[in-house]
Amino acid sequence: QIVAALMAGPSPDRPAPLQGRCALITAGPTREPLDPVRFIGNRSSGRMGYALAAALAARGAEVTLVSGPSALAPPALAGLVRVETASQMAAAVMERVAGCDLFVATAAVADYRPAAPASDKIKKDAAELTIRLVRNPDILAQVAASPARPFTVGFAAETERLEEHAAAKLRAKGLDMIAANRVGGEAGGFDADDNALVVLWPGGRRAFALMPKTRLAEQLADLIVERYLASLAG
Amino acid sequence: QIVAALMAGPSPDRPAPLQGRCALITAGPTREPLDPVRFIGNRSSGRMGYALAAALAARGAEVTLVSGPSALAPPALAGLVRVETASQMAAAVMERVAGCDLFVATAAVADYRPAAPASDKIKKDAAELTIRLVRNPDILAQVAASPARPFTVGFAAETERLEEHAAAKLRAKGLDMIAANRVGGEAGGFDADDNALVVLWPGGRRAFALMPKTRLAEQLADLIVERYLASLAG
Numbered sequence: 192q193i194v195a196a197l198m199a200g201p202s203p204d205r206p207a208p209l210q211g212r213c214a215l216i217t218a219g220p221t222r223e224p225l226d227p228v229r230f231i232g233n234r235s236s237g238r239m240g241y242a243l244a245a246a247l248a249a250r251g252a253e254v255t256l257v258s259g260p261s262a263l264a265p266p267a268l269a270g271l272v273r274v275e276t277a278s279q280m281a282a283a284v285m286e287r288v289a290g291c292d293l294f295v296a297t298a299a300v301a302d303y304r305p306a307a308p309a310s311d312k313i314k315k316d317a318a319e320l321t322i323r324l325v326r327n328p329d330i331l332a333q334v335a336a337s338p339a340r341p342f343t344v345g346f347a348a349e350t351e352r353l354e355e356h357a358a359a360k361l362r363a364k365g366l367d368m369i370a371a372n373r374v375g376g377e378a379g380g381f382d383a384d385d386n387a388l389v390v391l392w393p394g395g396r397r398a399f400a401l402m403p404k405t406r407l408a409e410q411l412a413d414l415i416v417e418r419y420l421a422s423l424a425g
Numbered sequence: 426q427i428v429a430a431l432m433a434g435p436s437p438d439r440p441a442p443l444q445g446r447c448a449l450i451t452a453g454p455t456r457e458p459l460d461p462v463r464f465i466g467n468r469s470s471g472r473m474g475y476a477l478a479a480a481l482a483a484r485g486a487e488v489t490l491v492s493g494p495s496a497l498a499p500p501a502l503a504g505l506v507r508v509e510t511a512s513q514m515a516a517a518v519m520e521r522v523a524g525c526d527l528f529v530a531t532a533a534v535a536d537y538r539p540a541a542p543a544s545d546k547i548k549k550d551a552a553e554l555t556i557r558l559v560r561n562p563d564i565l566a567q568v569a570a571s572p573a574r575p576f577t578v579g580f581a582a583e584t585e586r587l588e589e590h591a592a593a594k595l596r597a598k599g600l601d602m603i604a605a606n607r608v609g610g611e612a613g614g615f616d617a618d619d620n621a622l623v624v625l626w627p628g629g630r631r632a633f634a635l636m637p638k639t640r641l642a643e644q645l646a647d648l649i650v651e652r653y654l655a656s657l658a659g
Contacts, residue, residue: 226584231464350460374546
């Protein structure tokens with residue numbers, strides 16, 4: 192553990208690899224209001240994103256974390272922006288992404304939001320109710336398509352055909368890297384302490400076995416640094 | 426503060442008023458799954474219910490708390506049952522309510538749930554999506570209609586016409602007492618530290634000004650004790 196800590200963190204002998212670099216990270220769920228009290232949410236705890244933000248900061252990056260509602264105490268970072276909805280998260284990211292070196296999208300952003308949230312609490316008179324949902328902005332695709340875009344890392348949470356879906360997302364959005372994890376099962380994923388990941392990039396792949404999210408974040412941060420530096424060299 | 430603590434808590438000189446009585450309390454939100462990762466939730470933190478459970482326990486009751494997902498540490502109680510959906514909460518309550526002296530429903534139970542939750546994560550191919558919702562069981566009405574029912578206290582969270590809606594709920598469900606609070610506004614209510622209440626019972630009314638939920642819970646517990654003992658005498 193002491194050896195791992197010495198290897199991971201910056202030291203006087205070995206400068207931090209992301210010194211002088213800026214990283215923007217999204218984390219946590221979003222909430223899409225149905226009315227003033229009800230919302231559509233998801234099971235993301237923010238653990239993976241918060242741990243990764245801390246790991247990238249420990250590697251020298253100036254990290255800004257854009258976080259949806261999370262019960263976690265945020266790590267000490269250059270910046271913290273709290274948002275609730277996907278639209279707010281998109282606005283917070285697009286305001287800050289220009290000039291950033293790295294963008295890591297760990298947030299579980301709601302793909303859909305209620306088309307017309309009610310301004311008063313919905314009464315329960317009807318036996319049935321139908322809610323119409325419309326698509327939310329695709330933050331990751333917007334960043335990946337922006338001019339002079341940062342090194343862009345996405346996450347894919349899938350319940351089935353994990354690697355196939357992640358590879359399709361990597362290609363379709365033109366990402367530099369994608370980390371895929373299985374959700375909805377027994378082990379790891381959303382709202383759990385442990386996680387396992389398969390990371391894909393154009394021409395490469397690395398698998399990380401189930402382990403605590405804090406340790407996984409350290410290993411993933413090292414891989415992000417490695418691929419990011421390779422992209423500068425390439 | 427010392428005087429208030431002496432008045433509120435049990436003491437060797439004055440036996441706890443709910444000694445030997447059993448109380449069942451629901452608290453927190455419920456989550457109704459849309460798929461393995463998404464759900465319909467609400468902004469209830471569980472604070473009011475957890476504080477009220479502690480306050481009734483301090484007055485001598487043997488308290489069982491049935492709690493939806495909450496980030497709070499539960500108080501030390503005779504029993505704690507964690508549930509997620511309204512149906513699970515209804516089952517947990519109906520299993521335990523027989524023989525109980527008090528039932529206090531502080532939980533923000535989802536009135537509706539998705540008619541057909543997806544077993545795999547919903548893909549975001551469509552520009553729009555429609556979700557059909559069906560009514561959940563009405564736990565409070567079920568308890569109030571049960572044979573040899575406990576002294577039954579409901580909560581009403583309303584965004585408009587607070588007292589009118591609460592009085593209608595008191596009558597319609599045949600409750601012994603209802604505590605109404607405004608939600609969705611600036612001050613108090615869901616996911617806040619403070620709250621204000623208007624409490625109604627057949628033939629009576631008491632208003633509690635905005636104050637910390639822990640203090641409000643103490644005062645509400647005293648009123649519950651007062652009305653409960655009056656119901657035994659009557």
